[in-house]
Amino acid sequence: MKISRRTFLKTTLGAVLATGFPVFSPPHALSKPKRSVREFRFSASKARVNLGAGPDFTAWTYNGQVPGPEIRVREGDIIRVALTNHLPEGTTIHWHGLPVPNAMDGVPEVTQKPVMPGETFVYEFEARPAGSYIYHSHVNYQLDQGLYGPLIIEPSHPREVYDREFTLLLEDWVMKDGGGIADTKRRPPMGMMMRGMMRRRGRLSTRGRPLLEPVYDGYAVNGRMYPAAKPLIVSKGDRVKLRLLNPSSASIYDLQLAGHSLTITHVDANPIKPVETDVLRIGMGERYDAEFVANNPGHWLLAAREGGFGEGMLRIPVQYGGVRREEPVAPIFRRGLRLAAYWDFQALYPSDEAVSGPADRSYPQTLSGGMHSPFWTINGRVYPDSERLVVRKGERVRMAYWNHSMMPHPMHLHGHFFKVVNASLPERRWILKDTIIVDPMERVEIEFLADNPGDWFHHCHNLYHMEAGMANVVVYES
Numbered sequence: 001m002k003i004s005r006r007t008f009l010k011t012t013l014g015a016v017l018a019t020g021f022p023v024f025s026p027p028h029a030l031s032k033p034k035r036s037v038r039e040f041r042f043s044a045s046k047a048r049v050n051l052g053a054g055p056d057f058t059a060w061t062y063n064g065q066v067p068g069p070e071i072r073v074r075e076g077d078i079i080r081v082a083l084t085n086h087l088p089e090g091t092t093i094h095w096h097g098l099p100v101p102n103a104m105d106g107v108p109e110v111t112q113k114p115v116m117p118g119e120t121f122v123y124e125f126e127a128r129p130a131g132s133y134i135y136h137s138h139v140n141y142q143l144d145q146g147l148y149g150p151l152i153i154e155p156s157h158p159r160e161v162y163d164r165e166f167t168l169l170l171e172d173w174v175m176k177d178g179g180g181i182a183d184t185k186r187r188p189p190m191g192m193m194m195r196g197m198m199r200r201r202g203r204l205s206t207r208g209r210p211l212l213e214p215v216y217d218g219y220a221v222n223g224r225m226y227p228a229a230k231p232l233i234v235s236k237g238d239r240v241k242l243r244l245l246n247p248s249s250a251s252i253y254d255l256q257l258a259g260h261s262l263t264i265t266h267v268d269a270n271p272i273k274p275v276e277t278d279v280l281r282i283g284m285g286e287r288y289d290a291e292f293v294a295n296n297p298g299h300w301l302l303a304a305r306e307g308g309f310g311e312g313m314l315r316i317p318v319q320y321g322g323v324r325r326e327e328p329v330a331p332i333f334r335r336g337l338r339l340a341a342y343w344d345f346q347a348l349y350p351s352d353e354a355v356s357g358p359a360d361r362s363y364p365q366t367l368s369g370g371m372h373s374p375f376w377t378i379n380g381r382v383y384p385d386s387e388r389l390v391v392r393k394g395e396r397v398r399m400a401y402w403n404h405s406m407m408p409h410p411m412h413l414h415g416h417f418f419k420v421v422n423a424s425l426p427e428r429r430w431i432l433k434d435t436i437i438v439d440p441m442e443r444v445e446i447e448f449l450a451d452n453p454g455d456w457f458h459h460c461h462n463l464y465h466m467e468a469g470m471a472n473v474v475v476y477e478s
């Protein structure tokens, strides 16, 4: 998953010459690129896989591979994916972060019926805006069984200049047949209150009882586990762009590249004023584009601490061409390193939206659970018995998160980007995101413009928290 930018530019130039566009005009002078329909065929099926280290096991896959095939298109293209289900249960695909039309959003029983075994469903939507995205199944625990992949939308008029680009999916794996759910246990029956809740939902069997999070066997990048991970080969002087995507089910990573700092340029597909950092924290469902300048020849590791503590487990070598292959140098996580936070970021292009006064609606969202409860809740309620957050088209809507639990929750809103409320910045510089980590005991507010009618899922992107109830639905009233 590597593209040399020089090669890419040469190819583009060749295409421009062939089509007779003026070659030396600046990009904005070119006529609008012709939009093309890009078709993909995805077959969801079980397959034997090996991550390069550890045993063979049976994962749930798109086209027999983990992660699924890369979708890479140009902004404005039409993406058409024909999904055929060869799994033993229903499935869907969700286009994480993309504000697609509601019927294409891939949430079972909210936007579509699951695609049942033997059936085919065609997803079709416009690729916009440019950026780094993930696609994944939104049914049961299929995400943690291997059903995810990268979706990259290149800008129609590139403004960035870099020499190399790598797309890196950061993955947590249970290397057992069936993936993550093969390592979980159902919670034992709880007290009277819990039983009351279950009875109300008509669920007295163990089925439907929340699962404990698995203990992961290892962490992979693009389906390869260190030392089998494919090294990133760079040359001295290169400007290197990394697209960092976290489709993991339950792992937050603190990433550091030994011998180099990272400059963050995009959060969840949206450009920000570049911020230099030593450590980059990325939660489930988040994407960051970051660059580094290859100015320190050697053999280095890009590595992560999982969950912000413990031993480095996710590792990928960064190797300079021509440097003798010696043991790569791992980053050292120590006090005093810079760790960029949401509050350090501001939008690269100020929004032109005229904003004034308070939001039209505000929804407090208290996040609780864990400790002695098998459920994870928003405002004390368990999906699907949770609130419906009613909005009207054109309104500015606030969500005020307050995390009452001891776990971080990466909260994700479908169908919209939201602004992260930051009192230290003018509103037009607030960053746009679609997933935001709310830390233990933290209060965070977001605001979104209700501009995409439909029923939209809103949930914690820890898969095991989501399945244990931490979700609700934003609905548009007419």
Ligand SMILES: [Cu+2]
Residues within 6 Å of the ligand: 376, 407, 408, 409, 410, 460, 461, 462, 465, 466, 470
């Ligand atoms: Cu959570």
